[in-house]
Amino acid sequence: MKTLYLISTGPGDLAYLSPRAQWALQQCQHIVGYGLYLDLLGDAIQHSQQHTLALGQETERAELALDLAVTGQVTGLVSSGDIGIYAMATLVFELLDHQAKPEWEDINIEVIPGISALQALASRVGAPLAHDFCTISLSDLLTPWTTIEKRIHAAGQGDFVVSFYNPVSRKRRWQLETAKQILLKYKKANTPVILGQNLCRDTESIQITTLAELDIEQVDMLTLVMVGNQETRIIDNHSTSQHSHYIYTPRGYQAKQ
Ligand SMILES: C[S@@+](CC[C@H](N)C(=O)[O-])C[C@H]1O[C@@H](n2cnc3c(N)ncnc32)[C@H](O)[C@@H]1O
Numbered sequence: 001m002k003t004l005y006l007i008s009t010g011p012g013d014l015a016y017l018s019p020r021a022q023w024a025l026q027q028c029q030h031i032v033g034y035g036l037y038l039d040l041l042g043d044a045i046q047h048s049q050q051h052t053l054a055l056g057q058e059t060e061r062a063e064l065a066l067d068l069a070v071t072g073q074v075t076g077l078v079s080s081g082d083i084g085i086y087a088m089a090t091l092v093f094e095l096l097d098h099q100a101k102p103e104w105e106d107i108n109i110e111v112i113p114g115i116s117a118l119q120a121l122a123s124r125v126g127a128p129l130a131h132d133f134c135t136i137s138l139s140d141l142l143t144p145w146t147t148i149e150k151r152i153h154a155a156g157q158g159d160f161v162v163s164f165y166n167p168v169s170r171k172r173r174w175q176l177e178t179a180k181q182i183l184l185k186y187k188k189a190n191t192p193v194i195l196g197q198n199l200c201r202d203t204e205s206i207q208i209t210t211l212a213e214l215d216i217e218q219v220d221m222l223t224l225v226m227v228g229n230q231e232t233r234i235i236d237n238h239s240t241s242q243h244s245h246y247i248y249t250p251r252g253y254q255a256k257q
Contacts, residue, residue, distance in 0.1 A: 002107040003027075004069035005076040006092060008083040008114025009037055012200035014044060016120070021112045028076035032065040037080050040201075048076075062091040070103045082116040086137050086165050117224040118163040121196035124206050126246035128194065128232055133161035138168070138175040145175070152179050156186030161232065161249055164225040168216065176216050176225065183227060187211055192228040192247055195219060208234065208245055 005024040010016035025031070028048045031038065035052040038045065051068070053061045065077035079087040089111055096104060122129045134155050140148060155162045162183070167176045183191075189212035197205045197220065207218060211227060219225060232249045 002069050002072055003074045004065055004092070004107050004109050005074070006083045006089045006109060006111045007076045007078045008087075008112055009041060009078050009080050010115045010200070011081055011117055011120040012040055012198070012204075014041070016115050016200055017044070018112065018114060021114060024076060024110070024112055025078075027074050029073040030065075030068045030075045031078060032061055032068065032075065033078040034061070037078055040080070041078070058088065058091055059095075062088060062095055066092065066095065066101075066104050066107065069107045070101075081120075082114045084111060084113065085116045085135075117165065117196065117199055118226065120199040121163075121194060121206070121224050121226055124196060124199070125194055125208070125243065127248040128161055128192075128226060128228060130249045130251050131161065131229065131231070132158070133163065133229075134158075135163045135165055136179075137165045138179060139166035139172070140175065148175070149178070149182065152182045153186075156183050159186070159229045161229050162227045164227075166221075167219050167223055167225045169221050173216060176214075176219060180211065180214050180216075184211060187227065188230060191230070192232050192234050194226040194228075194247060195223055196226070197223045199224065206243060208243075208247065 005028065007021050007024050009021065025044050030051060031045050031048045032051045034055060038050055038052055051064055065075055069075040077088055081087065083089045118135060136148065136151050136155060138148060164179060189210060191211040193209050193211055193214050195207040195218060229249060232247065234245050234247050237244055237246045
């Protein structure tokens with residue numbers, strides 16, 4: 001039997017790795033991934049042969065995983081957060097769809113879900129995703145900017161809570177400022193914005209600001225930017241255990257009473 005596990009490793013801390021993902025990692029003789037993600041897995045993958053490929057070699061990573069699975073040795077392809085969300089799983093299916101090698105056809109593929117950055121960030125501040133929300137990637141490497149812009153307008157018109165993945169990169173910084181200006185046409189200037197950087201990792205930082213005050217300089221490649229809807233509220237958190245505020249988006253229970 002040929003087996004390929006597409007394993008989501010969650011946002012960072014292994015406490016957020018699902019039991020199914022832990023089990024699959026244990027089964028794997030080969031694990032393919034980006035070096036940083038494999039480093040984060042540490043002891044969980046020491047028994048396996050590891051194949052690290054650099055950022056930018058996504059197609060090669062997916063091909064290698066399929067080719068290793070063909071040999072009959074249990075193989076895992078890992079990706080951080082959820083492997084199905086702006087990540088590697090789709091590339092495997094794209095290869096099967098367009099460049100299938102006959103020997104890939106009978107590989108059993110199991111996709112193992114994980115906690116994506118937006119769930120990790122929401123959990124850190126309260127419950128901002130309790131009503132309709134959407135995600136938009138601001139990377140225009142594979143998607144034309146005109147398409148991305150159209151989606152930002154639609155998110156604003158629909159008053160969705162919006163999470164921006166890939167908000168900036170080293171070479172790409174203007175897109176987030178443009179997204180902010182578009183959303184300001186639809187959302188109030190004081191709409192809460194949450195910046196989550198390096199979530200569930202040692203250097204995690206959470207900042208709370210407003211749409212008008214969102215400073216692009218505070219955002220890097222490992223930041224998730226979450227913008228509230230018109231109901232999203234910031235309230236004080238008087239406990240000493242966490243941040244000084246909670247943020248939540250009401251579903252309307254109070255209004256119904
Ligand atoms: C290519 S996407 C991968 C998303 C990932 N598959 C997930 O489900 O979270 C990369 C973007 O996800 C966000 N991201 C992923 N992990 C993060 C983390 N630990 N902390 C903050 N943002 C993160 C950032 O916006 C980053 O630019």
